[in-house]
Amino acid sequence: MMFDWLGWRKGLPLWRSYRLNAHIKEDVEQIFEGIAETRRQLMMDWADEQWNHLDRLLQQIQSVQLQDVLQGSEQRSKLDAWFQSSYIRAVDSTELFMLNEQNQVVFSTYKKHIGQIYEDYEALIGPGLKYSRADRHGKKCLYGPYSDPLTLDIGPRSSAFHDDVTLLFISPILQEGRYVGSLCSRVPGDVLGDLIQRESGHIYPDSGDNYLFMAESILRPHLQPGTALSRSRFEDRTFTHGENLKDGVTTEWGIVSVKEHTELELMFTDPSTGELHPGVANTIQNGSNLFVAFPGYSDYRHISVIGKGITFQLPHCPDRWGMMCEGDLEEVYRIRSIGWRQFKQHSLFTLLSGAAGAALVYAFTGSGWSAAAMGAFNVLFGFFTALQLHRSQYQRVHEDLRRISRFIRINAEGRGDLTQRLDTSAFAQDESGELAKWINNMIDSLEGIMLKVQLATVDVMDNQYQMRTSTETTQGTTERVNYKLGSMIQAIRTQLEDLDQAKVAADHMRITLQQLETSASEQIGVAQQEVERIGDKMTQISGAVSDTNRTILSFMDTMKEIYRALAVIDEISAQTNLLALNATIEAARVGEHGQGFSVVAGEIRKLAELSRSSTENIHQILDRISTAAGAASQLITEGDQVLAEGTTLVQAASQLLQNATAEEPERTQVVDQVVMLMENIAAISHQNRATSAEVEAEMIELIRDMLQVQHSSHNVEAITVFLQQLVGQFHLNHPAKNAVI
Structure with a gap:
């Protein structure tokens, strides 16, 4: 059917x-x-x-x-x-x-x-x-x-x-x-x-x-x-x-x-x-x-x-x-072409012209055959004229509009080919030709904007890569510093254990000196061995303290490396902010078509501000860490001086024991001084340990801040990729290479 x-x-x-x-x-x-x-x-x-x-x-x-x-x-x-x-x-x-x-x-x-x-x-x-x-x-x-x-x-x-x-x-x-x-x-x-x-x-x-x-x-x-x-x-x-x-x-x-x-x-x-x-x-x-x-x-x-x-x-x-x-x-299929509408109108006028001509001839001549012939001639001539006009004019206009409509449809759905242009030489020098020229001009402007956005996204991505590299380097440096801090705290713990052993040895020596009243000669030898043990321990402690001081100095050098990495991040953040400003200006020039890019540029600028704020926080944390590390170094230097005094006293105690002529109260006094020195060293070590714990806490906070900077960096990268996807929907070339259709 x-x-x-x-x-x-x-x-x-x-x-x-x-x-x-x-x-x-x-x-x-x-x-x-x-x-x-x-x-x-x-x-x-x-x-x-x-x-x-x-x-x-x-x-x-x-x-x-x-x-x-x-x-x-x-x-x-x-x-x-x-x-x-x-x-x-x-x-x-x-x-x-x-x-x-x-x-x-x-x-x-x-x-x-x-x-x-x-x-x-x-x-x-x-x-x-x-x-x-x-x-x-x-x-x-x-x-x-x-x-x-x-x-x-x-x-x-x-x-x-x-x-x-x-x-x-x-x-x-x-x-x-x-x-x-x-x-x-x-x-x-x-x-x-x-x-x-x-x-x-x-x-x-x-x-x-x-x-x-x-x-x-x-x-x-x-x-x-x-x-x-x-x-x-x-x-x-x-x-x-x-x-x-x-x-x-x-x-x-x-x-x-x-x-x-x-x-x-x-x-x-x-x-x-x-x-x-x-x-x-x-x-x-x-x-x-x-x-x-x-x-x-x-x-x-x-x-x-x-x-x-x-x-x-x-x-x-x-x-x-x-x-x-x-x-x-x-x-x-409701559409009716311009040619069809014009042909219908021309046909109506042709029929009316034929009827009017036939009536006029009949009125003057009274001959029906003459009137019919004139009417038929007018109709045939009119239809012939309409057909020729349709072929030479209406069809041309219709084809011009179809080409323009087809060209616009290429880009209407948002995934157009901006490398193509209308061949203006194929259009007549009338309204259709003017329309084709302005469409080409519009596509030129749109492609220019897309090319600028494309270049801006590449620039942002390059800066983003540098920022990510800097943050990764800084994070690695921070992790190394954290590792050194852990080693330093472990060394301090070892010092405290050695000090505890030294105190036990000093207490044991005090008991031994009390027994010297009954067996002086035997106890002098034992006391001398104990003093030598204390001297060895003091030497070990002095070496550990020196190692700790060197570790802190190395840590402070590493802090300088972090400051330099942060300076790079600050520079990248400023460049990103400048790029976002440029993208906003370009988007404003485009008008309504650039509103989406303006929003993206705004987000990039916010992320740049967040990166700058994060680096300022990191600077403050590093300043506090540097101050704490300097205090720790100062305390360790003082502890080293106390150890030197303790070593001198141990040597003096050894000399007194060798002479074996000193009175018992004098020997007891020497031991008490040694014990007091051990307690002073232990107190300084405990203080160093507390300072190191604070530094370690600051380093953990710094690592967290670095992770936040990394998250911000990833956000910038995600937005840039999204922007590149938007621009990538269009086919772009250098304007000189535009295709003509």
Whole structure:
């Protein structure tokens, strides 16, 4: 049958429109191919962006012990700061929350959610958590869309519409290779509808609809293929011409409607058959479907539509989704060319001219044959003139406009080839030629801006690499200094042990001297051995103190290296800030097209300020460390002097013992002095140990600050990569190498 399932009453007008515009069928195919691919890539990039936000937060969480963070108030405030910072960046997320091993919410940006336990693996987010924990190391999972009343309670953030349909990004938290919990990001499902509909960019505003459906569900097998996953624009009265799904779309086989929302409620079936309509069915079966010819296919409203269907998987989503980009056949082929409209008007004037000429001849001659001949001549001449005019003028104008329209369409979807230009010599020197020149001028300006942004991103990336290298070098130096501090503290501990042994030896010598009253000769020999032992210990202690002093001096030299590395970071931060300022100026020159780059430049400038602030904090910490190290060196020098005095006294005691003629009180006094010296040395060593502990604490704080600088550096790198991806969507060359079409 010629009109197939439409019938002749509905089919004849559509067939006529299609036949009048059959020459644009290839253009229509390219339009729907471009819409589908652009929307698919838009969703892929969007999903990658959400994962990047979650990954940056995950790196910060994994840098500390999770239990310590949750128990300590100071650490918990740090966790809150991390979550809030990530929440500000992830503008589509309405909640960021964290689960422990028992699937209990232990932290959330929505405080009412804290404490909830997801015990049942079949309830709400259970299948997503089960999939994420199937591997012993855990794996990411994009779960949904699914219905969650909590999403409705939290409310919208960036979406124009809002209901309980939810997407959940789940990322496992690993510490020491073991799963300890999950980090989750909640995104309302209506964000997807806003993402793919882009109302201001609809080519077919009266009927064009881009919607998602389930093609194959792995996590929820009960979800049938063809189930709606995004809001249809026919759900809302604002963008619907005629009936909508909320009020009900009337067909000969009943009313198609939704109670709450399109997602998970509507199946894309043909009301006349009850089966999935051909566009969705063929897309699921073949993975892709393009149909733009008459008579189209019947959709869920039993209206003739045409379009493109594709299937795809978002990053870390085990389910396979489908997307339809459709338009009503009537609207797509509603267009009437300039040549056709002019030909109809000329034909009407030709018929009127023929009739008027025939009437005039008949009035003057009274001859019907003469009047008929004149009328026929006028009509034939008029149609001949119209045909020649159509070939020489209307068709040329029509082809010029088609070339311009096709050229603009190349760049309309945001992934254009800016190396191409219109061949202005192929256009007449009229309005179409002027339009072609101005379009080329606009593309020149846009390409120039893209090239400048591209060069700016390369420059920022180079500076970012230098910053990262400097921070890594500084971190390595800091770790070495920390290691030296640990060695110094260990040496001090060894000194204290030696001092304790020396004190024990001195006490033992005192007892021995008391026994000298009865056995002087024997005790003098023993005392002399003990004094020699003390002398050896004093020599060992003196050597250890000298080693400690040298370690501190080496540490202070290393501090100077750190100051030089920080100077490099300061210079890089200033360069990054200058580059961000230049990018902002360039974006301002572009106007509306540069607003996205202006936001990115602002973020780079903020990160540069954060790097500068971090380096200033590190400078202050280094100053405190340097002061503490100087004090420690001074104390060790004093201890060395005390050791020298102690050695002199030990030598004197040995001499007194050798003479063996001194009185017992004198020998006792010498031993008491030695013991006192040991106690003084022990006190100084304890003080040195306390000072070293303070220095070690400052070094730990410095390492943390260096990690913060590294995080900031990674943020700058992520933004720069994103900017490069935006610019990379366009094909760019030197202006002299532009292609002409």
